Amino acid sequence: MTFVKCILPLLAATASVAVAAPAAAQMNHSNMPGMTMPMPAKKAPAKKPAAKKTIAKKPIAKKPAAKKAGPKKPVAQKGATKPADPHAGHDMSSMPGMQTPAASAPPQTTCLPEHAAMGHCTLPTTQPAPPPEPTCMPEHAAMGHCTPATTNTAEGTSFPAGNAPRPPVPTDHAGDAVYGTPAMEMGRHHLKEFHGDQKFFQALLNVFEAQLRNGRDGYEWDGEAWYGGDINRLWLKSEGEAAFGRPVEKAEVQALYSRAIGPYFNVQGGVRYDFKPNPSRVYATVGFEGLAPSFFDVEGALFLSNKGELMARLEGYYDQRITQRLILQPRAELNFAAQSSREIGVGKGLSDAELGLRLRYDIRREFAPYIGVQYRRAFGDTRQFLRAEGEDAAGWSVVSGIRMWF
């Protein structure tokens, strides 16, 4: 409070002395919402339209000397003369269950901060104020419907805003007149480049693992990489598998153009090339990729081969955080085909399904070793094709690998 002493003389020098000084004097008791000191007793708020009128006159009198007085004037008057009337229905007292501040609070604290915020009453923080205008919410005031009564004087920020038109958008750049257009163009290039136009890159190996299964231990990968901006990106995807000591059984690469079509989803189109199994195939592909509600990562694609085979794939996974770093990832992949093709070993309908459950530990977000299990099963003709080659059509594996990205 020594502080106040120092401040007072200065306040005295300001134009607002008369009103400001008393307020400052009491401020340290009352300006703080958390203060336990008793607040100065105040009269319970009461409606007093007269005060409101005084407030309202000011905008007209002090109207800025702008040229656009035309549109402004009516607005000021509107805000001034009919603060309450379009919102008669707002009267708090008419709301069942609603307590007026005066009724619900002890006598010495008639004004709750929330109510003050709504313009129901005046916190003693501000200067002695005209009686509050309970029907005027700040939101309404901001819209020019009424004049809030929370303030000491109806000036400045307590005025409603007019509806003057927006000025035209200039086509020139102010800096050009000072530094010349060529130099400023360089600066504008920097400005654009570093404020939303950056390009990024990410490569993610979601599955990169050894698989232990009955007699046929092998390995598998499934990853993706992208480069680009926020909306347009180039994607590469690859997945494949092999048994240890044997040639790669399956290997494919996709090159896709990806475009963001919503907050969470991208559409993707491009080509897929299968190196294995022989004979290799080229597919035209179109699909989607994104984040479904409940944070499921999903993707799906249609593939049309150069031999006319039509296939589809659905993939999804979910990261269940057990702790901040221990994450359980259930994962599923379903492959479908519109026809059976012995050549590529794919049967009509649901050709195969893969279900995995991997538990990883994020040593860093970019580097997470994991263990897990995977079940795979072929269906229909695919099953027959596999058996004909002496391979298992279904089976479990225990997997261990590293999820990583950079």
Place this chain on the structure above:
Amino acid sequence: MIDNVALERRAFLRAAALTGAGFGVAGAMPAWAQPVSGGLVRPLPTVSGNDIALTIGKVAVRVDGKVSRAVGINGTVPGPLVRLKEGQKVRLRVQSTLDEESSIHWHGLLVPFAMDGVPGISFPGIMPRSTFDYEFEVNQSGTYWYHSHSAYQEEDGVYGPIVIDPAGPDPVAFDREHVLVLSDHSPMAGATIYKKLKQMGGGYFNMQRLTLSGQLAGRDLPASERREWAKMRMDPADIADVTGSTYNFTVNGFGPFDNWTGLFRPGERVRLRIINAAAQSNFNVRIPDLPMTVVQADGQNVRPVTVDELQIGVAETYDVVVTPGDRAYSFVSESIDRSGLGRATLAPREGMSAPVPPLRPRPVLTMKDMGMDMSGMNHGGMAGMAGMDMPNAPNPAAVRGVDPSAEQNASRNLWKLTGWKEPTDHGTIKSAAVAASAAMAGMDHAAMGHGTAAATPAPTGSMAGMDHSAMTQGAAGSGSMAGMDHSAMTGAAPTGGTAAAPMGHGASGGSMSHSMRDFSNAPQVDKNPGVQTISPNPVDRTGEPGAGLEGLDHRVLTYRDLVSLNRNPDVRAPTRSLDIHLTGNMERYMWSFDGVKMSEPAEPIPFRLNERVRVTLINDTMMPHPIHLHGHFFELVTGHGAYGPRKHTVNVAPGGKVSFDVTADAQGDWAFHCHNLYHMTAGMMRVVTVRPDQGGNQ
């Protein structure tokens, strides 16, 4: 004239470079920010005068004993204190030794636009290995700061404080002052941090997310609410994009273990000039056992208001006056996500320290942060619902406790190391074990000025005790809702009724999800993948304490507590109003105004010279955004008439809105942006043009 101190330091650095790297690092701190150790007690040396030289260059810094690369000014991070006098003319010769473009922006200083230092808007930028002279008159006083406006250099260390002494007597009386520059220091380069955010969104740095173990332990949110948030693809634990998992929160360039110390004589009035120069971190600032009287905000004097804690948004400044006794005090700047804290000591003698409070539980977002609040909803009878809002209800995470696997940075251990004994301080949230009802009752309503126990579900008190965030909690919610008179809602307008219905059932995401991206609520927003959500019912939250400061048993500053000391220079009514939506997509890490990134390119926001405009910032995202307008001060519309607090930066709460009146009296082109560095670099920025009226309308 080049300041002698700077010259001395340079000579010192040269000597240090010869004697060894470690010593050189120790030298890479400005003398005014040296910790009190080894008898190093001296008054603040400053860089001042009419001719000041600043050199931007690469440095090594040591924070809490760890050395990392940074970019500093005159060899230090933060850069030297630039001390000016109101009325003087100054020439600041800024030399860059970098191989990339650079710049210095004088944050909060009213300078001609061509001297404002934003590449591509006010000037071309400082080219690699070249010099640029800034010249302007100093026509103001107060606490400000300066920083690079190029690339990610602000994160890398290119920032420093400015203090301008008033030409006349200072209305603030004080015997001594300390400048406290708060920041977030990472061993990662800013460019890398931004890349990680682009690659993985907010999940990369957040090590305090919701987990299954937390759910099983009954922490944070109950399962039903977790599901509702997940359905909306929203993370209620996403409080900060970049956290203590990479940041060490610094004061004057020193980490919490370094313990920078400012001296005082007991009984002195000590003015602390607190500057949030962080790239991405908002802080909760407090000095346990020492109330702070706020006397200035953003360099502009305000009527003194005494608080125990304040939240300082990125790029804001607060001057507070404290009157410490004959003991040491801990100055604590806790990141709002409570992933770490900065710490300094105020002490009468060197070598002293005080207990440091523990990190409090990381808050979770509530429906209000989604702009789902009822109070601002419509013009019908529902408007009265605002009266039911109790902004001071404790956060669910404060009641239920935070995730057991949540990780914070090393500063989490300081309380043990410094011998903190509970309960010696207010402002410490009750532990998770406290039942919801107890927590509610534990709130000091009298201290909050309520004078009534609002949580009591008696018929009369029920409305006051009603809170939307409380409704989202299990126990606490049902308790206070019991007293809620649902018939009060019967008069609601249709939209109100729709939103109100699910609220009555506690968790409500299912029906909310439909309205979380309704562009009819914001027709001006461009409909594109960069806009994840539109707040259905944004409300003015300037009367609320920041996230996680609800329900504390001590005084917390809100924007509404700020009242300008002097009458505002322009008290005309605004001739028009302008809404600007703050938009983003956390998953893609895209940020924009009205859905349009700076780089699109976005159209400038035009102002007529000297027109007065009411600007309303509407936050459609779940993060706070400290919005900064260059070249102007604006007056917050917080119910203080001609005494609206004048600011250069205002932090808009999630799901909230803030209005300010601004007089566009500075002709030229100006930057207008979110001061979270990575939001700005993602595109949350515009050019504001101020031109004489051409007579044309649009």
